[in-house]
Amino acid sequence: MPEHGDPILLPSSGLSDATRRAEALIPTPYGEFQMIAYAGEAEDYTPHLALVHPEMDPASDVVVRLHSECITGDLFGSKRCDCGEQLDRALRMTAAAKGVVVYLRQEGRGIGIINKLKAYQLQDQGMDTIQANLHLGLDIDARHYGVAQGILTDLGISRIQLLTNNPEKVDSFGDGPIRVVRRLPIIVSPGKENRNYLRTKQLDMGHWLK
Ligand SMILES: Nc1nc2c(ncn2[C@@H]2O[C@H](COP(=O)(O)OP(=O)(O)OP(=O)(O)O)[C@@H](O)[C@H]2O)c(=O)[nH]1
Numbered sequence: 778m779p780e781h782g783d784p785i786l787l788p789s790s791g792l793s794d795a796t797r798r799a800e801a802l803i804p805t806p807y808g809e810f811q812m813i814a815y816a817g818e819a820e821d822y823t824p825h826l827a828l829v830h831p832e833m834d835p836a837s838d839v840v841v842r843l844h845s846e847c848i849t850g851d852l853f854g855s856k857r858c859d860c861g862e863q864l865d866r867a868l869r870m871t872a873a874a875k876g877v878v879v880y881l882r883q884e885g886r887g888i889g890i891i892n893k894l895k896a897y898q899l900q901d902q903g904m905d906t907i908q909a910n911l912h913l914g915l916d917i918d919a920r921h922y923g924v925a926q927g928i929l930t931d932l933g934i935s936r937i938q939l940l941t942n943n944p945e946k947v948d949s950f951g952d953g954p955i956r957v958v959r960r961l962p963i964i965v966s967p968g969k970e971n972r973n974y975l976r977t978k979q980l981d982m983g984h985w986l987k
């Protein structure tokens with residue numbers, strides 16, 4: 778089990794002074810996870826969260842999910858996207874494999890919930906998820922994953938099996954301290970509400986989806 782460490786430096790994250798701020802054991806329907814909150818000293822409301830299986834072995838090829846916040850899908854079960862189902866599957870898989878879910882506070886691919894709701898409104902008028910962000914003058918994807926690498930390093934992890942369909946998440950590890958030894962797909966079957974969203978991810982964002 779990781780121990781409460783000294784302040785750590787997290788590279789290129791927007792949270793350069795993020796530290797372990799608090800942690801506790803959380804019993805969930807999937808099993809127990811140690812929840813560790815990482816944030817800068819002045820940040821109390823949106824810490825990144827690591828959910829670590831109590832028997833996670835940092836010397837193994839740890840099964841890891843980097844999950845970006847989606848309050849609509851993760852919390853309220855919105856069917857506009859695949860996030861809620863992916864989180865459910867990720868928690869199930871990491872519970873079984875003694876792995877880690879890193880819950881990154883990058884709502885709406887980093888544009889925040891207010892902008893995401895505005896983007897949804899534009900999507901209801903016919904735009905796709907990319908066009909809507911651009912129409913609002915925002916990045917298609919404003920996420921950075923340096924903070925996730927810092928968190929995994931803090932947990933003593935150096936080799937991971939990454940649960941994702943997103944090539945950018947794999948590429949973000951580059952030549953850094955964490956090696957992605959395997960990619961594990963995490964594919965949700967499309968429904969009528971998220972079909973277009975998934976098609977844009979596949980065709981325009983290069984996600985590995987069938
Ligand atoms: N801007 C915007 N963000 C969205 C939309 N739908 C979902 N999101 C956000 O997209 C992000 C999805 O994150 P993840 O599930 O971690 O990652 P991913 O890029 O889909 O890649 P995977 O690892 O393959 O799941 C979340 O932050 C959602 O809030 C949308 O229509 N517009």
Ligand SMILES: [Zn+2]
Pocket residue numbers: 847849850851858859860861
């Ligand atoms: Zn979502």
